[in-house]
Amino acid sequence: MKTLLAGLLALACLLSLGACDREGRPIQEFGLDKLAKGISTEADVRGVMGQPDTVWEEESGARTLEYPKGPEGSRTWMFEIDRSGKLVDYRQVLTEETFGKIKPGMSRDAVRRLLGKPKSVAEFKLKNEEVWDWRYLDATQKTRMFNVHFDRATGRVTGTSASPDPQANY
Incomplete structure (x- = not known):
């Protein structure tokens, strides 16, 4: 029995070592x-x-x-x-730390370079707004959506928001 437990412990150690990069x-x-x-x-x-x-x-x-x-x-x-x-x-880059770098007035290009390609882009003509979103994992490993709101006329960030992932099964 001790040999089996020792073997399992050794296997767990090897697996945990293999789960890290260089x-x-x-x-x-x-x-x-x-x-x-x-x-x-x-x-x-x-x-x-x-x-x-x-x-x-x-x-x-x-x-x-x-x-x-x-x-x-x-x-x-x-x-x-x-x-x-x-x-x-x-x-x-889809982390709370990087999201904190998005500030009002930033251009679409600056946001794109920080966060990469958005999952989707939606236009809200009545609000004169365009919203880009990215799916990400929050601190509890639940998927959420991070949204960047742009003024359609200027292409500048007006704000950000986060919301539950509508496709997540919690």
């Missing part, structure tokens, strides 16, 4: 454990993640690869590649 962060996307900052190349990222939805070219020669996992997913990954083609960093 920087010790919990793996949230299949394949991220194969990438290492400063070592992996853009080709390595594309090999793991596939073709990015958008490639943002920076003036410095660096690039940001965007991987939205929607429209039904709740994560969008941004991979920063330096001008020599090496992976600098990657992050999941």
